[in-house]
Amino acid sequence: MIRPVIGFAGMTHLGINSAAAAAARGFETVCFDTDAGIITKLKSGKLSIVEPGLPELLERSKQRFAFTTEVIDLKHCDVVYISADVPTDDQGQSDLSGIRALIDTITAGLGRDAILVILCQVPPGFTRTLALPKERLYYQVETLIFGRAVERAMHPERFIVGCAALERPLPPAYGAFLSTFGCPILPMRYESAELAKISINCCLVASVTVANTLAELCERIGADWSEIAPALKLDKRIGPHAYLGPGLGLAGGNLERDLATVCRLADAYGTDAGVVRAWMTNSSHRRDWALRTLHGEVLAANPKAVIGVLGLAYKENTHSTKNSPSLALIAQLKPWRLRVHDPVVPASAVAHPDATGCASALEAAQGADALVIMTPWPAFRDLKADQLARSMAGRAVIDPYHVLDGKAVVAAGLDYFTLGVPPLRAAGSTCASPQ
Amino acid sequence: MLNHLNEKPVNPTRVVLLGARGFIGRTLVSVLQRAGIAALPVSSADLNLATDGAADRLAAMLQHHDAVVMLAALTPDKGRGLQPFLTNIHMAASLCGALGKVTPAQVVYLSSDSVYPIATSLVSEASCAEPDDLYGMMHLAREMMVKSATKAPVAVLRSTLVYGAEDTHNSYGPNRLCRMAHKDGKITLFGEGEETRDHILVDDVAALTMLVLRHCSIGTLNLATGRSISYAELAKKVAVLLDKPIDIIGTSRQTPITHRHFDVTAIHKAFPTFNFTPLDKGLAKAHAEMLRRG
Numbered sequence: 001m002i003r004p005v006i007g008f009a010g011m012t013h014l015g016i017n018s019a020a021a022a023a024a025r026g027f028e029t030v031c032f033d034t035d036a037g038i039i040t041k042l043k044s045g046k047l048s049i050v051e052p053g054l055p056e057l058l059e060r061s062k063q064r065f066a067f068t069t070e071v072i073d074l075k076h077c078d079v080v081y082i083s084a085d086v087p088t089d090d091q092g093q094s095d096l097s098g099i100r101a102l103i104d105t106i107t108a109g110l111g112r113d114a115i116l117v118i119l120c121q122v123p124p125g126f127t128r129t130l131a132l133p134k135e136r137l138y139y140q141v142e143t144l145i146f147g148r149a150v151e152r153a154m155h156p157e158r159f160i161v162g163c164a165a166l167e168r169p170l171p172p173a174y175g176a177f178l179s180t181f182g183c184p185i186l187p188m189r190y191e192s193a194e195l196a197k198i199s200i201n202c203c204l205v206a207s208v209t210v211a212n213t214l215a216e217l218c219e220r221i222g223a224d225w226s227e228i229a230p231a232l233k234l235d236k237r238i239g240p241h242a243y244l245g246p247g248l249g250l251a252g253g254n255l256e257r258d259l260a261t262v263c264r265l266a267d268a269y270g271t272d273a274g275v276v277r278a279w280m281t282n283s284s285h286r287r288d289w290a291l292r293t294l295h296g297e298v299l300a301a302n303p304k305a306v307i308g309v310l311g312l313a314y315k316e317n318t319h320s321t322k323n324s325p326s327l328a329l330i331a332q333l334k335p336w337r338l339r340v341h342d343p344v345v346p347a348s349a350v351a352h353p354d355a356t357g358c359a360s361a362l363e364a365a366q367g368a369d370a371l372v373i374m375t376p377w378p379a380f381r382d383l384k385a386d387q388l389a390r391s392m393a394g395r396a397v398i399d400p401y402h403v404l405d406g407k408a409v410v411a412a413g414l415d416y417f418t419l420g421v422p423p424l425r426a427a428g429s430t431c432a433s434p435q
Numbered sequence: 436m437l438n439h440l441n442e443k444p445v446n447p448t449r450v451v452l453l454g455a456r457g458f459i460g461r462t463l464v465s466v467l468q469r470a471g472i473a474a475l476p477v478s479s480a481d482l483n484l485a486t487d488g489a490a491d492r493l494a495a496m497l498q499h500h501d502a503v504v505m506l507a508a509l510t511p512d513k514g515r516g517l518q519p520f521l522t523n524i525h526m527a528a529s530l531c532g533a534l535g536k537v538t539p540a541q542v543v544y545l546s547s548d549s550v551y552p553i554a555t556s557l558v559s560e561a562s563c564a565e566p567d568d569l570y571g572m573m574h575l576a577r578e579m580m581v582k583s584a585t586k587a588p589v590a591v592l593r594s595t596l597v598y599g600a601e602d603t604h605n606s607y608g609p610n611r612l613c614r615m616a617h618k619d620g621k622i623t624l625f626g627e628g629e630e631t632r633d634h635i636l637v638d639d640v641a642a643l644t645m646l647v648l649r650h651c652s653i654g655t656l657n658l659a660t661g662r663s664i665s666y667a668e669l670a671k672k673v674a675v676l677l678d679k680p681i682d683i684i685g686t687s688r689q690t691p692i693t694h695r696h697f698d699v700t701a702i703h704k705a706f707p708t709f710n711f712t713p714l715d716k717g718l719a720k721a722h723a724e725m726l727r728r729g
Binding site for chain 1: 559561661698699700703704707708710711
């Protein structure tokens, strides 16, 4: 069989990484987007997204790429993925109008036997509503992780494929493409696949919420969550890859969207989603941990404190600031002078009346009364505690993601605050604002 | 959560305080006077809101530029049963009747954390208000009545236990423990004093209310410090204020241990530069004032 030609409509973070993986696996890949600016940039090798390994992957496979704004160029594709973003509002509600319009556009230009695969995050029931012959229409769960997108696209754990008729084998072109990746392929009905995506995220949120809830307790009762989590991972029922790192609540937009979808469906169909709402409440509560710590430990005693903030992106290795805990914190610090640094996100992303953008993490710490490490960029691990102690005016280091070695920070004469363990105080230090 | 109509603080033209002779009312009147803000203190002696015709008499006092602060209530020491409930609702109905005739610039309703069930140990403004008794139900009902009765911006402030030298209610808290220590030379606790509660100095309640008035805030805010303490610990802090040894005595427990903590992130967001009086300092201040008054 001649290798199928794979098309991707929507040069989003998802689309670019998926296309890169297809081309790297030896497939002619057509990349379509209605935005001429995006296509022009991609043709000249410029990326507006940050993903480790992506530029190299694209460069290695560049002879197999065709970038286009013409729908007609998708006509010779055997499989076309819809990889557009589905925007959400502040409540996590998806706006499906754009993706429907794109699907209509693409469908009109598809080859007669081409397979259309919906790769976007859509609510259960969406795929079945599309007006394309169902034997040519599939839904495939995407498992993009910002910061690990190349790894996830090149080496998927499995493919979850939503189909109209389970008794039919996958079309040869589609099956041949997926088989190249050497992982299990799990066909199921459309709604199951659509809900599988949401279910994966719910399981992850459940795990993280357990970590957050118990880590908060650790902070009060003198336990250390970092001692507990490895023990849990050795339990086969929990597993070595369980998401048990405490964090500052949900961010990025995708998890929040899926929780909102579950609540909406539960309300409509009369099922219980109380636990999902509890996860969302816990996320909101945990998101403000850094703000509460700053107020309790620094600002109550030092109303004119200068605050250094490291990290603006919502997580490391990404340019995205959607639902960023860092920006949410900064929005609550308007009365104070800030010194900010992020390796990728410019200081112009910060809406604050008195925020100085700094070229390095150490420069952001210069003269700061408190340093808050809000995004766990790997580069921040290179900070030396004694350098920080010499640079800072105050001595509070608030490091929710445990980027630094707390003991080293305390040995350098600083107080250290992180998730999952009570505050570590330098010798001679006392609680900033006593009862 | 609170939203502010005035991003920068602006003094209200006049503040009408209903329940001005009460513990919090007196403090707020003093603060307003020190700030040079015109105030019309109204007590039950001036206008009994629980009487017929009170709505019309109150409406005649109100002007459109007024900020109205509703503090008037029969407090729990007057009973938590049906009669005080009905009297309190009558008072609110009178206020609502007046608000129906005159729309002021702002209404601030001083409510209580009793709207939250005691089973909710960590309370925020997002917590479900499901009162355990008629007193809490009264406040929740009055919140709703006021919000429904007026087009003016309404701020609901749900306060935790308030303490200060002038508190006469003798509820189980710093004031009572202090008086006990002075009078009896000992402090008697329920159980071993395991329950934790948040105590806020009346000065801080007044200061936060002033911020709400100046910012013309809308929404709901819990007034609490975010730091709860057990009664056993509180007793120890009170005991050190006296210059004589004070025994702290436990009793056999009659009711289950309950706890109440507050997530005060909403205060940090609404008024980022506001700092609470630390409990040690507040207790010392209240104690010193108590001694001065004899």
